[in-house]
Amino acid sequence: MPRKKIDLKYDIDYLSILDKDGEVDSDLEPDIDDDRLLDLHRAMLLGRRFDERMLKLQRSGKIGTFAPIHGQEASQLGAVACLEEEDWLVPSFRETAAEIWRGKAMENVLLAYAGFNEGAHVPKGVNNLPVSVPVGTQALHAVGIGYAMKLKGKKEVAMVFFGDGATSEGDVHEAMNFAGVFQTPTVFICQNNHWAISIKRSHQTRSETIAQKALAYGMPGIQADGNDALAVYAAAKEAVDRARAGDGPTFIECVTYRMSVHTTADDPKRYRSDEEVEKWKERDPIDRFQKYLKDKDLLSDDAIEALESEIKDEIKAAVKGWEKRMAELTDKTGMFDNVFAEMPPYLAEQKEAFEKTLSS
Amino acid sequence: MPRKKIDLKYDIDYLSILDKDGEVDSDLEPDIDDDRLLDLHRAMLLGRRFDERMLKLQRSGKIGTFAPIHGQEASQLGAVACLEEEDWLVPSFRETAAEIWRGKAMENVLLAYAGFNEGAHVPKGVNNLPVSVPVGTQALHAVGIGYAMKLKGKKEVAMVFFGDGATSEGDVHEAMNFAGVFQTPTVFICQNNHWAISIKRSHQTRSETIAQKALAYGMPGIQADGNDALAVYAAAKEAVDRARAGDGPTFIECVTYRMSVHTTADDPKRYRSDEEVEKWKERDPIDRFQKYLKDKDLLSDDAIEALESEIKDEIKAAVKGWEKRMAELTDKTGMFDNVFAEMPPYLAEQKEAFEKTLSS
Amino acid sequence: MAKLTMVQAINLALHQEMKKDEDVVVLGEDVGVDGGVFRVTDGLIDEFGEERVMDTPLAESGIAGFAIGMALYGLKPVAEIQFSGFAYIAFHQMEAHAARLRGRSGGRFTVPMVLRMPYGGGVRALEHHSESREAYWAHTPGLKTVIPSTPRNARSLLVSAIRDPDPVIFYEPKASYRAFKEEVPDEEETFPIGESQIVREGDDLTVIAYGAMMRPTLEAADKLKEDDGIDCEVIDLLTISPLDDAKFTKSAQKTGRILVVHEAPRSFGPGAEIITRLVEKSFVYLEAPVRRVTGYDVVIPLYQREFDYLPGVDRIVSAARETLDFKA
Amino acid sequence: MAKLTMVQAINLALHQEMKKDEDVVVLGEDVGVDGGVFRVTDGLIDEFGEERVMDTPLAESGIAGFAIGMALYGLKPVAEIQFSGFAYIAFHQMEAHAARLRGRSGGRFTVPMVLRMPYGGGVRALEHHSESREAYWAHTPGLKTVIPSTPRNARSLLVSAIRDPDPVIFYEPKASYRAFKEEVPDEEETFPIGESQIVREGDDLTVIAYGAMMRPTLEAADKLKEDDGIDCEVIDLLTISPLDDAKFTKSAQKTGRILVVHEAPRSFGPGAEIITRLVEKSFVYLEAPVRRVTGYDVVIPLYQREFDYLPGVDRIVSAARETLDFKA
Ligand SMILES: Cc1ncc(C[n+]2csc(CCOP(=O)(O)OP(=O)(O)O)c2C)c(N)n1
Ligand SMILES: Cc1ncc(C[n+]2csc(CCOP(=O)(O)OP(=O)(O)O)c2C)c(N)n1
Numbered sequence A, B: 001m002p003r004k005k006i007d008l009k010y011d012i013d014y015l016s017i018l019d020k021d022g023e024v025d026s027d028l029e030p031d032i033d034d035d036r037l038l039d040l041h042r043a044m045l046l047g048r049r050f051d052e053r054m055l056k057l058q059r060s061g062k063i064g065t066f067a068p069i070h071g072q073e074a075s076q077l078g079a080v081a082c083l084e085e086e087d088w089l090v091p092s093f094r095e096t097a098a099e100i101w102r103g104k105a106m107e108n109v110l111l112a113y114a115g116f117n118e119g120a121h122v123p124k125g126v127n128n129l130p131v132s133v134p135v136g137t138q139a140l141h142a143v144g145i146g147y148a149m150k151l152k153g154k155k156e157v158a159m160v161f162f163g164d165g166a167t168s169e170g171d172v173h174e175a176m177n178f179a180g181v182f183q184t185p186t187v188f189i190c191q192n193n194h195w196a197i198s199i200k201r202s203h204q205t206r207s208e209t210i211a212q213k214a215l216a217y218g219m220p221g222i223q224a225d226g227n228d229a230l231a232v233y234a235a236a237k238e239a240v241d242r243a244r245a246g247d248g249p250t251f252i253e254c255v256t257y258r259m260s261v262h263t264t265a266d267d268p269k270r271y272r273s274d275e276e277v278e279k280w281k282e283r284d285p286i287d288r289f290q291k292y293l294k295d296k297d298l299l300s301d302d303a304i305e306a307l308e309s310e311i312k313d314e315i316k317a318a319v320k321g322w323e324k325r326m327a328e329l330t331d332k333t334g335m336f337d338n339v340f341a342e343m344p345p346y347l348a349e350q351k352e353a354f355e356k357t358l359s360s
Numbered sequence C, D: 001m002a003k004l005t006m007v008q009a010i011n012l013a014l015h016q017e018m019k020k021d022e023d024v025v026v027l028g029e030d031v032g033v034d035g036g037v038f039r040v041t042d043g044l045i046d047e048f049g050e051e052r053v054m055d056t057p058l059a060e061s062g063i064a065g066f067a068i069g070m071a072l073y074g075l076k077p078v079a080e081i082q083f084s085g086f087a088y089i090a091f092h093q094m095e096a097h098a099a100r101l102r103g104r105s106g107g108r109f110t111v112p113m114v115l116r117m118p119y120g121g122g123v124r125a126l127e128h129h130s131e132s133r134e135a136y137w138a139h140t141p142g143l144k145t146v147i148p149s150t151p152r153n154a155r156s157l158l159v160s161a162i163r164d165p166d167p168v169i170f171y172e173p174k175a176s177y178r179a180f181k182e183e184v185p186d187e188e189e190t191f192p193i194g195e196s197q198i199v200r201e202g203d204d205l206t207v208i209a210y211g212a213m214m215r216p217t218l219e220a221a222d223k224l225k226e227d228d229g230i231d232c233e234v235i236d237l238l239t240i241s242p243l244d245d246a247k248f249t250k251s252a253q254k255t256g257r258i259l260v261v262h263e264a265p266r267s268f269g270p271g272a273e274i275i276t277r278l279v280e281k282s283f284v285y286l287e288a289p290v291r292r293v294t295g296y297d298v299v300i301p302l303y304q305r306e307f308d309y310l311p312g313v314d315r316i317v318s319a320a321r322e323t324l325d326f327k328a
């Protein structure tokens, strides 16, 4: 009975399919329809351009604080591209492109960041939870949702996003542990963008990878190149299939990089070097994906140009729509709605008092 | 760039030195003074007998709810035996024997379980935190204490105990993560006694071992036979030495078994079989350790008998002392003391009002 | 109709609701095989299986957040926190999400869950097992907080809480779990959340209480009647939030003299809100300062001293007398 | 002596205390290299190094529990929670341990820590970044809760909080972080925790407020003077708990008419305790119902509507007029 090594059930793998120049590893290349590949590309580009537009709107004071996604397009879209409509998306606050893919209107994104609660409202039938601001707390919801799916005999999946920083929160730990114990159809996507505001990945936790945290829950875990849409897709597809088949949760670490500010209230110059950012520019997820699509003859420079102009128009229309919506949102009493299904007397009294202040 | 396995820095080992019949693996046998071995044995026996006595006191209504340690003597005493006086013990609520080893008076243990807050009071100079009831919350304190030791340039160690159930709590996760990041001199001892009230180990978490959770924090982790005082000692010694040398925290899973009720308010017949308990009787930590000490000619049946009677007297004296203390504790205003260093006016008013109710 | 303890009555509510509505699920630490440390969920796992009666890992935030997720999908989870003293670990989930998701999503998502837990002192328990901190929940917009006082109202209120489309914090007075029995009808019974109950009528003094404090309060009312000929009107709040201020402000207009009793710590406690509503709505009728008989602003002591902390009959009686003696 | 914003004044307090006492350490998310998301801890890491100015992992319970451990050993940690809306994650650590370890250990262990955090609305922030829930802390025996209102008192109160031998929750009104400057002496200054301040004397009406609400309150007092010739006595609480009821009950005995202003939700909020103390201690002097001007019992809306939620000058002025007009 000597001191002996314990063999663990799972290994932690690293998955990369497109290299940094966009060359594909054809052994690992996932089987994706051409149309879907182009949709994915379009969504990545739209995500990037919309982000840029929002930054301008924020800088000119038209919207408030928001969290840009620049650099993380593959990491979030590669993952949600594996979901079906009836599956559930449980976002943090940095999955704007994923939310749009899943049916959230750009208008609403703008509305929310412009300080209108209405922007976060979710249309009936859309299975996206609203943005969750308290870091990591939403992970548990995805586990509960997954459990409910299972109990109801549905073959659905809940996919939850959070950042590298979020993995330090107790709630993310409890979520992964519950998912393991109850074998829920939950896919955990950690967008490791190397920073949690000013805290670098290496200071967030001492484990060599974030993926290996899956071992603590007896759950398969994998690290994927998060700037490689194919790798993210392949990892997520495996996880979604596993969940849908009733084989439980998976944890995916997408290694990516936050190219922009944490939020528009942040100044990254205080804590990171330009060189680091430059280095990551070379691994741009959109450039790589475009190279791949071109190599596959699915895309050309002309097509990209046409697409860019189409996207520009789409965003312009969304901005217009948003401005119109803002002008229409004149009712100020919304804060009293939906506190409860039925308004209790004390709230009705308060609403009345509030209405009096409006008219006086 | 294929899918490739990531090599992790640490392996998880299993350590066992005395087999279940008390045969020692002499390659792994730790180097412990004979005196210390005998002290350890005495403490284990005292722990067992005091536990038995408390159970009787509880059953006859003389004390309230308490958590027996039966079966876990090696697991807790093997660990604290590695500490120096200036080190800190951060217990959960099931380390009575360890607390006594570290200087807590049996009188006080009884006093606390008899419903007197005074029993939990800690004498100046004793570095044992009081019992922590909210499961797992104390783990963070041991990390903060460890950090403070380090900052103050002290070569001290904080050792914290918790159960298998506690590992599900977010606070234990956050504690291990902080300890990893700040490389604090903290030794985490998880007494995996297979049950968290009625929840069995396999339902608490899906990882094959609890020890492997250390990997999530880039921390060395080891699983020891918790009913083998030598294995626990050896694992803890390595961890304490590492911490004292400035090389950071360690996580130790002691695989043991709760032979008795969870607390005296619990009825284990509702959730576990007698056979399971019987099976673990064969691995009794005291029997095994006595066999080892006898083989080493450090102990004889006569010596054990003498020791038993000595311990009996010691416990009898403690019970007497406790009864005397109870009779002396007549001041009922203690609840107002030590809320703050200085009593604010509103509390003084309340205390006065309370004193009036006493005299009326 | 049977005479049940509160534990049995709550168990009955759970049984019947689970039978009636397959979306009702029960979860928590030791609620399954063990039937709950107080046996409140006894037998449920045998009848409904471990898929609907879930023993969870030891993690309160986990329990709350997991239940929120289930509720978002359409289930009606009844989650147990083993003791209210451990519920603060789950507080942020209830504040940040359970209470807000209806509003945040504009009504698309709702959280029809119940977070049940035993609260309060008087059962010789360890530290953290005797707290009464309902004010934390009551101060949180989007949550309802309910505290029954007898087997029958515990049963009917829990049924209402389970059917309520919004999150309800359900505090169970553990001191009353087995202290007495009451007739509880077999057939379904509900009681509206947000409504208090006048349990004794009287003209001299209004006493407002709830939960485990109802017993010493009613005993004190008896004593005041017997010894002093005083007629107390006793109001059992039942719901702490939304607070039914209509009944007690009306009663105050009749009696002009009011006492509030709770075992929660005094300062910033529920009594303060009740008194403030009285000031806001019945000011001119108040003939004496409204007094509160409460726990002190300290941690409730271990069992040798817990009844020094807890309001008892004597403290209530003497506060009542002082209120009645008050002359401006 | 220099004119400082509140951010600078708090920074000054931290600098000076860290310099004076090497047991003072600072920790939290982004407090080091980044200098805090509001720059409150700017420059500290350069002067005192990363061992005493610790950037922590993203975990609020972790921050609180880690700080408690350090405090138990003898350090004086000043821990930052990035926004008060996330502090509920750490609530149980403060309730179960920070607030109790002195009592639990009979004085052997103490927790001389400060948990600082920005609170309150008015800065166009995201959800969970504008809450004002000081009542949760104030209702917790063993904790002190302090809310400064100006650069100078923020500095002196923080120094007192750091030196206080017990845990202090330090709520910083983020709306006042940079809104105005005030002369703050270079030399050390403290202000006793548990003491309120009469910031304006008057005979007609007492207005009790604190934190960011002091500005609209004082503006309202000006307006009431100018437009109606009314003299308000304005009291800045500064400490919420222990509540200094001596000053405001005395003031009430002079004016008989009182208004309480806070941005926290109304029900079970701090105003309720203040009003209750007035009833308990100055009942016979009250000439009108004490009114409260507060946030509503809803989640504070996003920025387009946040000033609809927050008490403003107009609401304060009209409540004052109604109070003054009241006739029994
Ligand atoms: C519980 C909680 N604590 C703190 C914050 C403030 N905050 C917002 S985002 C953030 C960093 C998040 O880092 P990470 O999880 O890596 O996600 P990323 O921002 O990089 O996408 C912090 C500290 C918060 N929103 N919630
Ligand atoms: C936060 C918290 N939740 C629940 C409880 C109730 N409780 C006390 S001990 C216990 C089980 C603990 O199991 P484990 O951590 O394995 O320790 P063991 O009792 O086996 O020593 C529970 C659920 C508690 N004390 N604290």
Ligand SMILES: [Mg+2]
Pocket (backbone or CB within 6 Å): A163, A164, A165, A191, A192, A193, A194, A195, A196, A197
């Ligand atoms: Mg990040």
Ligand SMILES: [Mg+2]
Pocket (backbone or CB within 6 Å): B163, B164, B165, B191, B192, B193, B194, B195, B196, B197
């Ligand atoms: Mg256990």
